[in-house]
Amino acid sequence: MPLGDLVQYVVTGLLVGGVYALMSIGLALIFGVMKVVNFAQGDFMMLGMYLTYFLAVGYGVDPLLGALLTIPPFFVLGLLVHRTLLVRVTGGGNPQRLMDAQLILTLGLSLIITNATTMILTPMPRGIQTAYATQAFAVGPILMNQARSYAFLMALVLAGLVYVFLTRTDVGKALRAAADEPEAAGYQGIDVRAMHGLAFGVGIALVAAAGGLLATYHPIEPTVAVNFIVLMFVAVVLGGLGSIPGAFAGGLVIGLVQSLTLLVLPFQLQNAGVFIAFLLVLYLRPQGLFGQRLRAV
Amino acid sequence: MAAVPASRLRGLAPIGLVVLLGLVLTFALGERYHHRVLTLVFVWATMGLSWNIISGYAGQTSFGHQAFFGVGAYVTVLLIVGFRLTPWLGLMVGTVAAVVAAALIGFPTFRLAGIYFALATLAYPLILRIFMDFLGYQEVAIPMVRDRPALYMQFTDPRAYDLLALAALAGTLLLSHWIETSRLGYALRALKENEQAAEASGVDTFRAKMIALMLSAAPAAVIGAIYAHAILYVVTPDAVFGVLVIVQTLVVCLVGGVGTKWGPVLGAAIMVPMSETLDATIGDRLPGIQGVVYGAALVLVMLFAPEGIYWRLRALLPARRAAPAGAAAATEGPIAADLAGRAPVVRGATLMDVRGVSKAFLGLHALEEVSFTVRAGEILGVIGPNGAGKTTLFNVLNGFLSPDQGEVRYRDARITGLRPSAICRSGVGRTFQVVRSFPQMTVLENVMVGAFVHETTPHRARQRALAALASVGLEARADVVPSGLTTPDLRLMELARCLATAPDLILLDEPLAGLARDGVETVMALVRRVRDGGVTVVIIEHTMYAVVQLVDRLVVLDHGRRVAEGLPGEVVRDPAVIEAYLGKRWLRHVEGLRT
Numbered sequence A: 001m002p003l004g005d006l007v008q009y010v011v012t013g014l015l016v017g018g019v020y021a022l023m024s025i026g027l028a029l030i031f032g033v034m035k036v037v038n039f040a041q042g043d044f045m046m047l048g049m050y051l052t053y054f055l056a057v058g059y060g061v062d063p064l065l066g067a068l069l070t071i072p073p074f075f076v077l078g079l080l081v082h083r084t085l086l087v088r089v090t091g092g093g094n095p096q097r098l099m100d101a102q103l104i105l106t107l108g109l110s111l112i113i114t115n116a117t118t119m120i121l122t123p124m125p126r127g128i129q130t131a132y133a134t135q136a137f138a139v140g141p142i143l144m145n146q147a148r149s150y151a152f153l154m155a156l157v158l159a160g161l162v163y164v165f166l167t168r169t170d171v172g173k174a175l176r177a178a179a180d181e182p183e184a185a186g187y188q189g190i191d192v193r194a195m196h197g198l199a200f201g202v203g204i205a206l207v208a209a210a211g212g213l214l215a216t217y218h219p220i221e222p223t224v225a226v227n228f229i230v231l232m233f234v235a236v237v238l239g240g241l242g243s244i245p246g247a248f249a250g251g252l253v254i255g256l257v258q259s260l261t262l263l264v265l266p267f268q269l270q271n272a273g274v275f276i277a278f279l280l281v282l283y284l285r286p287q288g289l290f291g292q293r294l295r296a297v
Numbered sequence B: 001m002a003a004v005p006a007s008r009l010r011g012l013a014p015i016g017l018v019v020l021l022g023l024v025l026t027f028a029l030g031e032r033y034h035h036r037v038l039t040l041v042f043v044w045a046t047m048g049l050s051w052n053i054i055s056g057y058a059g060q061t062s063f064g065h066q067a068f069f070g071v072g073a074y075v076t077v078l079l080i081v082g083f084r085l086t087p088w089l090g091l092m093v094g095t096v097a098a099v100v101a102a103a104l105i106g107f108p109t110f111r112l113a114g115i116y117f118a119l120a121t122l123a124y125p126l127i128l129r130i131f132m133d134f135l136g137y138q139e140v141a142i143p144m145v146r147d148r149p150a151l152y153m154q155f156t157d158p159r160a161y162d163l164l165a166l167a168a169l170a171g172t173l174l175l176s177h178w179i180e181t182s183r184l185g186y187a188l189r190a191l192k193e194n195e196q197a198a199e200a201s202g203v204d205t206f207r208a209k210m211i212a213l214m215l216s217a218a219p220a221a222v223i224g225a226i227y228a229h230a231i232l233y234v235v236t237p238d239a240v241f242g243v244l245v246i247v248q249t250l251v252v253c254l255v256g257g258v259g260t261k262w263g264p265v266l267g268a269a270i271m272v273p274m275s276e277t278l279d280a281t282i283g284d285r286l287p288g289i290q291g292v293v294y295g296a297a298l299v300l301v302m303l304f305a306p307e308g309i310y311w312r313l314r315a316l317l318p319a320r321r322a323a324p325a326g327a328a329a330a331t332e333g334p335i336a337a338d339l340a341g342r343a344p345v346v347r348g349a350t351l352m353d354v355r356g357v358s359k360a361f362l363g364l365h366a367l368e369e370v371s372f373t374v375r376a377g378e379i380l381g382v383i384g385p386n387g388a389g390k391t392t393l394f395n396v397l398n399g400f401l402s403p404d405q406g407e408v409r410y411r412d413a414r415i416t417g418l419r420p421s422a423i424c425r426s427g428v429g430r431t432f433q434v435v436r437s438f439p440q441m442t443v444l445e446n447v448m449v450g451a452f453v454h455e456t457t458p459h460r461a462r463q464r465a466l467a468a469l470a471s472v473g474l475e476a477r478a479d480v481v482p483s484g485l486t487t488p489d490l491r492l493m494e495l496a497r498c499l500a501t502a503p504d505l506i507l508l509d510e511p512l513a514g515l516a517r518d519g520v521e522t523v524m525a526l527v528r529r530v531r532d533g534g535v536t537v538v539i540i541e542h543t544m545y546a547v548v549q550l551v552d553r554l555v556v557l558d559h560g561r562r563v564a565e566g567l568p569g570e571v572v573r574d575p576a577v578i579e580a581y582l583g584k585r586w587l588r589h590v591e592g593l594r595t
Helices: A003-034 A041-059 A063-069 A071-084 A095-121 A146-168 A170-180 A182-187 A192-214 A224-238 A244-264 A267-284 B005-028 B032-057 B066-083 B087-109 B114-134 B158-180 B183-193 B195-200 B205-232 B237-241 B243-256 B262-282 B289-304 B308-316 B390-397 B420-425 B443-451 B458-472 B487-500 B517-532 B544-550 B575-594
Strands: A136-139 A142-145 B350-361 B364-375 B379-383 B405-410 B428-430 B505-509 B536-540 B553-558 B561-566
Touching (some): A003 A041, A003 A142, A003 A146, A003 A224, A003 A244, A041 A063, A041 A071, A041 A224, A063 A146, A063 A192, A071 A192, A095 B114, A095 B243, A136 A146, A146 A170, A170 A192, A182 A192, A224 A267, A224 B114, A244 A267, A267 B114, B005 B032, B005 B158, B032 B183, B066 B087, B066 B114, B087 B114, B114 B237, B158 B183, B158 B205, B183 B195, B183 B443, B243 B262, B243 B289, B243 B308, B350 B390, B350 B536, B364 B379, B364 B390, B364 B405, B364 B536, B379 B390, B420 B428, B428 B487, B487 B505, B517 B536, B553 B575, B561 B575
Parallel strands (some): B364 B561, B379 B536, B379 B553
Antiparallel strands (some): B350 B364, B553 B561
């Protein structure tokens, strides 16, 4: 195979992987801080896609801007979901039972969102028409779809902002303290419950923004969540459960694996490659490819 | 046989009632649609029971159980399409395939714990689904066989499908009942509550989980095949491997209650007719209504009744009358050792030999070339300052940790590298610094888990456990749960659980910690009685006065090294020991003793 083809597959994989990376850090943040695996994460992404879509068709907002505009409302939505539902299954008790309760609660939430969206908006797939979705930048022989390139860049910027927020601001540091040592953080006067709410709000806002970016080139339908939530789980496990840079790298790896799988396996088996890589990592290196065990940042 | 089945037979009557009720409904209902709902109730109750075996009894939450459901359906139907094999046989092939799949899945996956296990289980049905698509099995229709419909499980009378699914339900109820009342059931409950304590009490937790997964795969495959014939007619990856399959399963289990055979039955009887009715009445206008109802059921159950209806109702019933207190405890005289078929070891001969054991954690040397011997019939004390490596040593001795170097020999055989349960079964018991109980099991059941090391039937295990409880003076508390015990009684319970495994060497990790003076006296007297009965004891203890009174010999650890071994009187005068542990004040105390 010519080298050019390989480079093309790698570039395509990385461009897709950038958006996976952004959606995955939302999940990783929630897990890192709250130790909650949020099954409904994909559904918030789907809702972010729809909000971006309605902003585009209703008000002519460019989806790249629309993706940013999803952040404030979804942050508030995340706070509300945390305050009304999740606080009731976090806290004391047998950790295994608590974990099961959280998984099942968020699974139920996911079902409600997917199916309620189907009822209200119909299962019909929709798409946003943009000039750049069908055009490509040519770098030598390598083609880069413009929509994916813009989405990739914005994902990178947003992920960078999250990183700066977590490492450079007082609130971000408090968040990490609450993640690593909730008890000690509590003694230091950090309101751990508020930090959980903040993490959930930011995590939901990030995945909604990632959905908005995805909407520039991916069809929008109520059942889109299922395919992506599993990819997010894989990315987060690859990166070491709860690690933010790990999840970002995990997202990129998944984009690459998906893309490179096409070189050796037929199209239908594209995701089989991802899941098999996932199982291999779980068996061989459950702490993730990059991560230490259970660290937030 | 005579004594065993009494409790088991009692449990069969309600199963008979459920089956009878199923039969009545089968023959009383008229409309075809009602039969469909009834079949679905049986199907999801069976599938729920199957999930309940691995995720309820064994506590290993699986989000991929539909893998076995789908394997049963696909194998059976593909055998009809390809070879005209009757589904009655195909179903058995499908079941075998699902059990093999369970073995293949369980082997790597049970190395993972908690959240990692749950996430890994997600992947299996997804992979199967992708491969079914890839192999071109997106839609496999069951071919109509008009000449011999019964041979091909094709009935015009809907009652036939009711009966078929009811038979599967009855079989799965019996299987669940057998598990609940068997040694396996106790093992599963124990490992669900506290895996390390179960392993240390002789439960091979890996084996128990594997058996549970394989047992749970079988009914899932059977009911998957029946579902394909009774409801689907056309098998698709989404219909058998899809998210809704596991969601329906989770819903019936969680609504009804997990960890009991009645939970899934109750849950299915409530949720299936409800969602089918909704689907039939407004499903046309609102196509997602079933999903919303199931989602809402999961959320509401988790928020308001996370234990499920069955356990809620049971908590309302008046508590069972506590068993009358047994005869006054025999709190004197030796507790006779039970050799359980092992050859006796001459008193004073080497029973356990620890040779050059080293263990490091990330460069920190917790143990460095520790060697000493344990002699049959003695009480050997292990002392040393905090962080000296005492508990690490015990974890190496009973198999929780494998040493980086060195080996542990017991009765002249190497035990290093064996599972803790195997070491326990060979005769080395242990207790923990912080008591590890099985909190949802009664004191008697806690001790029975240990007793099953040498017993196969619950009846015999109960006898053995009662004897162990009597020997520590705790049989009056047999029917309470551990949270109702005082700290000294918890220690006694753990010791009884250990004694019930019929050990000839027990490792006691700070059994006096947190006890008041009278508790200390009780436990110390007990340790002596155990030793006098012929069981060798290794004891970690901090309280110097207790150690010196109790032990025959001492081993002193400091910074992972053995700094002394010998008679207590010599060891406490050893300058190295005084330097490391006892301190100058002790030295003055010893000087005072001399003069």
